Amino acid sequence: MDAISKTNETIYRFRFGTTKKTVQITQQQLNHFPYLFALVSHTDDFAVNKTNDGEYILEYPIFYNWLMAIFQSVIKEQPSALFTELTHEANVIHMLELYDYLCIDPLPLPLLRNQKLVLTNPIDVDDTNKHIEWCQADICEVRNVAIQFIIGISKNAYNLNDLGTINSIFTLLMVIFSNPNNFHSRFRYHTLKLIKKYCFSLFSDNQQKQLPTTQQIIQNINIDFIRYLDNKNQSLPPNFNNTFAWKGIYVSKDKVDTDLQPIRGVYRFKRYFDLEDFAENIFYLEQELIYFRTCFDRLVYLGNSSIAKSFVSRQFTAEPFVDIESFQHDLRQEQKQERKKNEAQLARSGRFNTLPKWPKFDKFKHRSGPKAQKYR
Known part of the structure; x- marks a missing residue:
């Protein structure tokens, strides 16, 4: 008899050949494996071997190590588990062949x-x-x-x-x-x-x-x-x-056009300006610029996109944004201070105490007009 879980869900037990290795699969999990689902649903139509305890016996090419890697990958919805859950000794090529054999969605x-x-x-x-x-x-x-x-x-x-x-x-x-x-x-x-x-x-x-x-x-x-x-x-x-x-x-372009709002502000990740390492500041700022350029192709503020907002909140801990006018004002102030600093350095170096170079010319040229040259 098939067991019943605490949630009143049927549990099926499978044994791998004559080994002692078994696996329990719930009805919900079984739905992801069409071959096993058909095996259980049409027991009378197939030459299905079952033990006295009601266990379904799985024969070649279904091996324990291969099936468990596939099982973890499908149930957890993590394709990478196909490799990370498979031991070095296991044959990855045969495992992928079993993946197809079980009729799982590619x-x-x-x-x-x-x-x-x-x-x-x-x-x-x-x-x-x-x-x-x-x-x-x-x-x-x-x-x-x-x-x-x-x-x-x-x-x-x-x-x-x-x-x-x-x-x-x-x-x-x-x-x-x-x-x-x-x-x-x-x-x-x-x-x-x-x-x-x-x-x-x-x-x-x-x-x-x-x-x-x-x-x-x-x-x-x-x-x-x-x-x-x-x-x-x-x-x-x-x-x-x-x-x-x-x-x-x-995503549909209609949804993109709906989600993208007019540019009214920009995110300012102030914590990067507070870092002592200037190179690290530049690196993270460049990463943010790449992010916005590639995702939106232009500066936009995503006001209603739940996908974008969840991504931003997951990747960054952003402080409240300020409007673009405030951002531009701060930038102008920084540029002004930098210009004053450069001018002060030039003054200390003595560059402002030198006269500019004037173009050379012949001061005696054309001293006599055309008439004087005629009678000379």
Whole structure:
């Protein structure tokens, strides 16, 4: 008999072959796995093996390690768990084949900012009614975008006959391999396994030499574990500024036009001006400028956009904005003080005590008029 949970929800127990490993799946969770759902719903129509305790026996190609990585990924809605929850010893290629075998909805291709990757089968998007809104991703979103890109390679989604696409793929791969604090050793290990199978031979000799080996990734597991950022909701490190750092969302242009309000003010992040490190001030200010330019293409104040407001509140702790006139007034005052400071320095250097250089001319030229020259 199938068990009943405390919330009166049916729980199904599955056993993996003749092993002692089992997994319990609720009815709500089962709905995400069409194959298992059909197995349970049509027990009488299939040659389904069940134990005396009512456990459903899962045979090849459904293995415990593979299914659990898929299960965590689907239930938590975190595609990156496909790699991070899969041990180094497990076969990532067979795991992805099981993903398809279970009839789970395939992962979409990610929107990659500032990348021109040619697709094998171009996707028709109505550009007249669609607009991509770019938001800065957190660490968890970065990993999800990256794994969607890697799985897209394994599905032959990108045209590997295009040299520009191959070079772009290599550049993005090096972002993954060179950032062990953002990408788990398992993530990089399984990424390399897939790359070796699907596109490694298409890279140039120089590019192949730059890629790490599986032995190098495994040897550095302990070091990488210390640096790895396990907080899924934390913001990105300041030096992580690349394609994966941005998440694209399709929105209708009608909604964009409604959400964008006339420019009446700007955010002022005063805490950056209070920092003692001038270089750090400039860095964070540049990051904010990039954010506004890429998201809105012009200075706007988002008054009614709940998505934008939630993003801003998540990324920054902003002080109340002041109107543009006040901002311009402060800027003029700062420029005036800077000009006075420069003038004082020039005065102390003695530059104001020198006469300007006048153009040279012949003071005896044309002393005699035309008539005097005639009788000379």
